[in-house]
Amino acid sequence: MGIRCRSSMRLAGLTIVLGCVSPCFAGAASAVADEVTFTRDIAPILQRSCQHCHRPDSVAPMSFLTYEEVRPWARAMKTRTALRNKRGAMPPWFVEKDIGIQHFKDDPSLSEDEIAAIAVWADSGAPRGNPADLPPPRFVVGEDDGWRIGTPDLIIRSPEITVRATGADRWEPIGVVPTGLTQDRYVEAVEIREVNDIPKDSAGGTVGGRFVFHHLNYSSHVMEDEQPEAFTAETTTVWPVHEVGRNADIFPADAGRILAAGSVLNLETAHLHSNGRETKAHLEFAFKFHPVGYRPNVEWVRRFTGNGVDISIKPTLADQELHAYAVLQQHTKILTFEPHMHAPGIRMCLEAIWGASVQTLTCAGYDHNWVRSYVYADDAAPLLPEGTILHLIGYMDTTPANRNVADPRNWGGGGRRSVANMFIDLGEGLALSDAEFEREMGDRRKRLGLTKNDVVIGCPLCQVPFPSQAGAVAGP
Ligand code: HEC
Structure with a gap:
């Protein structure tokens, strides 16, 4: 970091010299005539990190699938991506890259090179580039149902709620909905989305203007009685909370969560807020199941x-x-x-x-x-x-x-x-358990090829060989 480099590029007969804080985008720095273009440089970034939200019928108010759609937002993209992990940043992913663990699942964040590329592209008139460079589309309007977890095995719909145009926040139960399951199924992933009648173009610029569910706590129960109060801990599965802007939950392969035969979703507390317009909304819960016969072997907490x-x-x-x-x-x-x-x-x-x-x-x-x-x-x-x-x-x-x-x-x-x-x-x-803990650490040492001198953030005992695994760790 901290090295300054300059690159120049030729655009419509003018040579523009751009300064950027390093590490500079390699493509921009490499050759004078090598402009940053939409088709070659920007489209792949948008496909990976932006389009799952920025496309018709997803959460963002504007679609970024085509050059024509993206072009007017070039400057705003430069501003928002340059915020990195601060409020308002795009993509909304705020992990700091200079401290702590750096490996996450489904991480859409941009590298410094990508942030620089967007800036150079916006500053140089957002050129389209050679159409032949465009990668095949990742999303095709009308062909994708928009679930991040893949095609769900079961979708459950909450009752529809009407939220007044103005008013205080509300916290309330919104119903009990049967799952319709006739056999126990273990859940690999769950994703929730709000479906409402807020027109795309009239929603405010904030997420709060586009949704009325701030969050929902919910659990599933086997009905023993028709009354939610009769639910007991033994027959209850607590699910991660739904919150506006929250991503899907994909549980570890060995810790699938049960959605029992004959169970219902108990939509215990919804936090609803007004957004300036009377809004009708419901939630859709999408579950992906493990195969029948699957059993988890560790406890999710x-x-x-x-x-x-x-x-x-x-x-x-x-x-x-x-x-x-x-x-x-x-x-x-x-x-x-x-x-x-x-x-x-x-x-x-x-x-x-x-x-x-x-x-x-x-x-x-x-x-x-x-x-x-x-x-x-x-x-x-x-x-x-x-x-x-x-x-x-x-x-x-x-x-x-x-x-x-x-x-x-x-x-x-x-x-x-x-x-x-x-x-x-x-x-x-x-x-x-002790045995599971030792096994997890042993597996990690092997997979990462750790020696006893390697300190791993988040695994303070990883370099301490347990008696049962003495010899499993290579010496320095
Ligand atoms: C998780 C969903 C999500 C992802 C991923 C995402 N966006 Fe957004 N984006 C939104 C939403 C919702 C808004 C509207 C609310 C806001 O402005 O913060 C928005 C707003 C914006 C705006 C502001 C437009 C204005 O009003 O000025 C820009 C620019 C933008 N996004 C660019 C990007 C870029 C570039 C990426 C990928 C690098 C990206 N977004 C990834 C959801 C997303």
Whole structure:
């Protein structure tokens, strides 16, 4: 970082000299006549990182499938992608790239080269380029049903809700819906989307203007009685929360979650908000199943680290920090990091403290328009021994620089509304027995070829050979 380079390019007879902060986009730097073009350089970036949202009938208000659609947004793309992990960034993925674990599943974030390429392209008149360079389309309008998890095996629809044009936020149960399953099925992945009657072109520029469900907590139950109160823990599966802007949940292959025969979805608490226009909306729950006969062999756990009761957020003040600690009661493989704060939140970090080892696992920016869950790649997921202290740090900014804050003059305590505060990591994990924990670490050492001198972020005991595995670790 920090090297400056210049590149020039010829456009309509003019030679434009561009300065960019390194690492420069290699394509732009390599040759004078080598412009950054839509067809060759930009389209592949959009296909990988943008189009699943920016296409008709997905979450974004504008489609980026064709050059004609993309061209007017070139400058805005430069601005939004340059925000990297700050509020308003595109794609909305806020993991910091200079600290902590760097390997995640389904990571749409852009490299420095790609960010530079978009900037050079926008600054040079957003040229189309040679049509022959265009890669085959990733999405074809009308041919794709838009689910990130692939074609679902079961789609369940919630009752339709009407939310008034203006009014206070509502929290309420929205119904109990039968799954219709006649045999137990284990779920590999679940994805939820809101379907509403807000016209694309009349929605505001924010995610909140396009949706009325802020979030929904739900679970599935085997009906023993017609009353939701009769649901018992033994017959209940708790599912990850639905939140606006949240991604799909793909569970680890050995930790599928049961959706039982004869069960119902209990849509316990929906947080609904008005958006200036009377809106009818429902949710669709898409499940992908493991084959019949599949059985999971590890326990999936919802991890809650955080604090709510004594939050005190001062008005018009940057750099406010919140801290929370939790001691792991079991060996744990952390599958996901899911920062959850409200409007003042701008960043969250998760640390693991084991003896004298203090490691930052992940820091991510936060934009309350986007509640994201970051899923660690298999060989990067933290493997933490029982007794590890998880330390969560939240960063708040109530100055006007944080445009999510409605009124910087207000003090804020803990609470459910977005103008009040939360401070939680809603991540998911696997609870491991001693044997499972040792096996996971042994497998990781082998796959990554670790020696006893290699320190792996998130696996403080990885380089400690267990007696049962002595000899499994190569010496330096
Ligand atoms: C997870 C879904 C999602 C992804 C992925 C995504 N966007 Fe967006 N984008 C949105 C939504 C929703 C909005 C409207 C809300 C907003 O402006 O923040 C938006 C807005 C924008 C805007 C703002 C237009 C304006 O009003 O100025 C630009 C530019 C943009 N996106 C570019 C991109 C680019 C470039 C990528 C890929 C590198 C990308 N987006 C990836 C959902 C997404």
